[in-house]
Amino acid sequence: MRILLIEPDYVLAETYFKALAAAGHRLVVCAGAQSAVLAADQHKPDLVILELQLVEHSGIEFLYEFRSYPEWQNIPVLLHTVVPLAEFNTSWELLEHELGVRRYLYKPHTRLSELIEQVAQFTPVASETP
Amino acid sequence: MQRQPAALAPFLSEQLLLSVAEELKLPLTQIARKAEQLRLTGETDLSAIQTTADNALKLLDSYILGVQLRLQPEQLAPESVSVASVLYDTGQQLDALAKSYGVALELSVTGRFGPVLAHRRGLQAALVSLGASLIEALPAQENPQLKLQLATHRCRYGIVAGLYSETPSLTNQALQRGRQLAGRSRQPLVNLTHTNGAGVFVADTILRAMNLRLRTSRHHRLYGLGAVMQPNYQMQLI
Numbered sequence: 001m002r003i004l005l006i007e008p009d010y011v012l013a014e015t016y017f018k019a020l021a022a023a024g025h026r027l028v029v030c031a032g033a034q035s036a037v038l039a040a041d042q043h044k045p046d047l048v049i050l051e052l053q054l055v056e057h058s059g060i061e062f063l064y065e066f067r068s069y070p071e072w073q074n075i076p077v078l079l080h081t082v083v084p085l086a087e088f089n090t091s092w093e094l095l096e097h098e099l100g101v102r103r104y105l106y107k108p109h110t111r112l113s114e115l116i117e118q119v120a121q122f123t124p125v126a127s128e129t130p
Numbered sequence: 131m132q133r134q135p136a137a138l139a140p141f142l143s144e145q146l147l148l149s150v151a152e153e154l155k156l157p158l159t160q161i162a163r164k165a166e167q168l169r170l171t172g173e174t175d176l177s178a179i180q181t182t183a184d185n186a187l188k189l190l191d192s193y194i195l196g197v198q199l200r201l202q203p204e205q206l207a208p209e210s211v212s213v214a215s216v217l218y219d220t221g222q223q224l225d226a227l228a229k230s231y232g233v234a235l236e237l238s239v240t241g242r243f244g245p246v247l248a249h250r251r252g253l254q255a256a257l258v259s260l261g262a263s264l265i266e267a268l269p270a271q272e273n274p275q276l277k278l279q280l281a282t283h284r285c286r287y288g289i290v291a292g293l294y295s296e297t298p299s300l301t302n303q304a305l306q307r308g309r310q311l312a313g314r315s316r317q318p319l320v321n322l323t324h325t326n327g328a329g330v331f332v333a334d335t336i337l338r339a340m341n342l343r344l345r346t347s348r349h350h351r352l353y354g355l356g357a358v359m360q361p362n363y364q365m366q367l368i
Binding site: 008009010011012015016018019024031032034035051053054055056058059083087107108111112113118 | 153156159162164166169170178230231269270271272274316321324
């Protein structure tokens with residue numbers, strides 16, 4: 001699967017890259033929202049793994065931009081973030097229903113094995129369309 | 131009005147403690163995931179974990195020093211300090227972390243500067259804490275320039291010791307806003323770092339305890355944060 005990994009921390013990005021690549025996925029890693037939009041256009045990902053806390057533009061801003069393009073409406077987004085679910089309050093519904101976030105993982109508590117397992121449950125976009 | 135450090139400290143340390151606690155989740159997550167990766171791949175090189183743990187311990191030590199200096203200002207015996215030597219030692223302490231983040235550290239001490247009057251341990255802890263925060267922040271920028279300069283220069287207020295990069299988001303306004311939001315917002319320095327920037331606020335606390343201020347400053351064409359200190363004229367006469 002082609003994965004766009006949006007992870008601002010250099011050390012964590014390297015670790016996630018190695019683990020997901022070893023699981024057979026092809027990855028593009030971006031640290032920020034702007035470069036992620038460009039990377040999505042170039043690499044046509046099947047899945048986006050997104051951290052919300054980014055420099056300058058937040059992960060939410062990325063999602064609004066990302067979902068504004070018709071060709072990216074159905075690409076699943078997995079939130080893998082340091083923001084605890086309890087802090088979302090009512091905005092979780094917005095993320096889930098309007099911005100198409102399919103799954104949430106709290107980064108400090110998510111092991112690599114669990115991340116790999118969760119990613120494996122997504123089907124590449126190309127194989128979903130007949 | 132008389133200063134009451136003992137009364138101020140608990141309030142300050144609670145907000146700062148919140149920032150530090152949140153900040154420590156990053157190195158702990160790095161260690162946990164890296165350890166898992168090593169276990170899965172059978173690798174035996176633990177140096178990355180050691181660097182991360184060392185850095186987390188330094189942040190904790192700096193936090194403790196900041197609070198101690200606020201609680202017991204009598205510990206702040208000023209001494210004659212060579213800024214160049216403090217910057218050199220700071221560079222040594224940050225070297226491993228900078229390498230793990232792919233950041234090149236440079237030391238820029240051109241010209242002769244006499245000693246300044248400061249609390250050496252405090253100054254060094256503040257610069258290390260600040261430097262670690264900036265090192266983590268640089269690769270997260272949209273157009274990262276992975277270079278951090280430890281530099282000193284003379285300004286009209288005294289001698290500046292600071293850390294500089296090509297990141298123009300280090301403005302006075304951003305720093306002021308960050309101070310107001312520290313401990314209350316997840317990203318008080320949103321244009322600078324993806325973390326909560328605890329290292330910057332720990333440095334700020336230590337410098338305040340030393341009656342110094344963390345300021346935005348320019349060094350040649352670079353942007354940065356630093357402390358302004360007064361030269362020790364007595365020592366220069368000797």
